[in-house]
Amino acid sequence: MIISQEFFNRNTIQVAKDLLGCYLVSESKEGRTAGKIVETEAYLSDDPGSHTFKGKTKRNEVMFGPAGRAYVYFIYGAHHCINVVTQKPGVGEAVLIRALEPIEGIEIMRKRRNKDDVKDLTNGPGKLVSALAIDKSCNGLDFNDRIKILERKEKPKIIATTRIGLSQGKDLPYRFYIKDNPFVSRK
């Protein structure tokens, strides 16, 4: 089942936890690729680690829009990352999807990633975006388009810890992952 917009129009930390175990699906000409979400990070409006901390800019404007859309940004001159926008319009918050467990289209992912090992296909935010052929053209799309999020079947055991790669807000416990899942990017 597709997830309703009300699911995303909620407290961002709660959405980050509830996304664990849900499925991210990408349709393309080459076929469908999909994975279970196993690691997320929350980015809040009063959070110095968030792109929105200093207000709205051209880059982050999707984060201030309605919940349930994709915020895709380009980083380090090489990678894209994908977030799910949360909260009502005007509030710049989102959940970064950091890792997936590959479920469908593994051969397509292998080609896109140029890697054979299943454990190295989607265990990082830049990697999963590449495996699912997500790019700048997905920025602002609803998760009801060529990228979708489907409901989880069961509630996983969750670990909460600090986020990765930040210089600001690095002590906040806003990273969540599924306990004992081998596809998490880092413990």
Next chain:
DNA sequence: AGAGCGATGGCCT
């Protein structure tokens, strides 16, 4: 297994 680091480009001040 872990640390160090270069690549690379868009955005912000």
Next chain:
DNA sequence: GGCCATCGCTCTA
């Protein structure tokens, strides 16, 4: 001009 919500390669063990 400087800064990144990263990745993959290299070097040391």
